[in-house]
Amino acid sequence: MTQNTQQFASDNYAGICPEAWAAMQDANQGYVPAYGDDIWTTKASDAFRTLFETDCEIFFAFNGTAANALALASLCQSYNSVICSAVAHVETDECGAPEFFSNGSKLLTVPTQGGKLTPEAIRSLATGRSDIHFPKPRAVTITQPTETGQVYTLEEIRAISAVCRDLGLRLHMDGARFANACAALGCSPAEMTWQSGVDVLCFGGTKNGMAVGEAILFFDPKLSEGFDYRCKQAGQLASKMRFLAAPWVGILESGAWLRNGRSANAAAAHLAGQIRPLEGLELMFPVEANAVFLKAPAALLDGLREKGWRFYTFIGGGARFMFAWNADLAQVDALAEDIRQLHAAL
Numbered sequence: 001m002t003q004n005t006q007q008f009a010s011d012n013y014a015g016i017c018p019e020a021w022a023a024m025q026d027a028n029q030g031y032v033p034a035y036g037d038d039i040w041t042t043k044a045s046d047a048f049r050t051l052f053e054t055d056c057e058i059f060f061a062f063n064g065t066a067a068n069a070l071a072l073a074s075l076c077q078s079y080n081s082v083i084c085s086a087v088a089h090v091e092t093d094e095c096g097a098p099e100f101f102s103n104g105s106k107l108l109t110v111p112t113q114g115g116k117l118t119p120e121a122i123r124s125l126a127t128g129r130s131d132i133h134f135p136k137p138r139a140v141t142i143t144q145p146t147e148t149g150q151v152y153t154l155e156e157i158r159a160i161s162a163v164c165r166d167l168g169l170r171l172h173m174d175g176a177r178f179a180n181a182c183a184a185l186g187c188s189p190a191e192m193t194w195q196s197g198v199d200v201l202c203f204g205g206t207k208n209g210m211a212v213g214e215a216i217l218f219f220d221p222k223l224s225e226g227f228d229y230r231c232k233q234a235g236q237l238a239s240k241m242r243f244l245a246a247p248w249v250g251i252l253e254s255g256a257w258l259r260n261g262r263s264a265n266a267a268a269a270h271l272a273g274q275i276r277p278l279e280g281l282e283l284m285f286p287v288e289a290n291a292v293f294l295k296a297p298a299a300l301l302d303g304l305r306e307k308g309w310r311f312y313t314f315i316g317g318g319a320r321f322m323f324a325w326n327a328d329l330a331q332v333d334a335l336a337e338d339i340r341q342l343h344a345a346l
């Protein structure tokens with residue numbers, strides 16, 4: 001396979017979607033003020049307020065690690081803790097950034113099914129200790145959809161936020177693939193977040209079809225106090241902010257954000273449908289968003305690699321296929337055909 005062949009190892013192997021690209025090009029004209037005092041930043045923030053049907057505070061960061069880490073840091077004192085799933089990106093893939101940017105707030109992990117926290121697990125961890133020796137729980141973070149592609153239902157989010165309110169915890173949502181979750185549930189962004197009790201959302205732009213960029217949305221403006229300074233201190237304040245903001249205008253105003261999520265999810269469903277009938281192969285997790293985890297004999301996985309397919313096996317040893325906004329169903333069929341052939345030869 002050539003370098004240009006579409007691969008499904010990660011949803012950020014894909015390029016930039018046309019709507020984001022066009023907005024970048026529109027923004028690439030003339031001279032505008034720096035550091036966010038520009039029309040594109042205003043337009044992007046307004047587009048978020050329109051989409052979320054609320055007057056939230058919006059900030060832009062270069063990547064999801066910074067967005068998550070700074071958002072969690074803003075909810076905590078250094079002696080606080082954050083409850084998360086043991087497979088949460090903040091725990092396993094951010095190199096300690098949440099602890100670093102919060103000056104020591106500890107992540108408290110819970111073993112989970114498919115990465116989903118439950119109200120019971122949160123309550124039990126948050127109330128298990130209340131003495132001075134334990135880092136005082138202050139926030140909960142959920143990943144929507146989870147790292148293995150499970151989608152919290154609105155009822156599940158509401159049940160979690162109810163426990164959070166009861167225990168005085170703030171609720172953060174890592175929405176690196178937020179659009180995929182909205183597409184999967186068919187609900188509005190408002191329903192998924194503030195109407196279900198989410199305090200802060202990190203909305204992923206990169207995996208949704210942008211070159212770079214995540215947005216941090218504070219639904220309770222009080223929580224965002226000083227967040228602009230946090231971003232600057234962490235090296236996340238873009239001087240040419242218009243180029244971080246413009247692609248959001250492009251994908252939000254055109255509806256591409258949701259179309260992109262839908263087509264990625266459809267590609268995952270398309271592959272899963274072709275794997276299910278194959279005896280001896282197993283989908284490790286329900287396919288609810290844009291991820292497919294395939295458990296198969298080593299010979300089959302080796303065979304796929306030999307045929308040029310790229311994939312990661314860092315979660316549970318199975319092959320992870322992650323579909324992007326531009327996943328081509330013909331290429332998904334080519335992958336499925338190779339899986340079928342290798343399966344027949346087992």
Ligand SMILES: *Cc1c(COP(=O)(O)O)cnc(C)c1O
Binds near residue numbers: 063
């Ligand atoms: C990709 C991803 C992020 C962001 O990762 P960066 O590489 O820092 O942009 C955050 N959370 C989850 C669940 C992700 O999959």
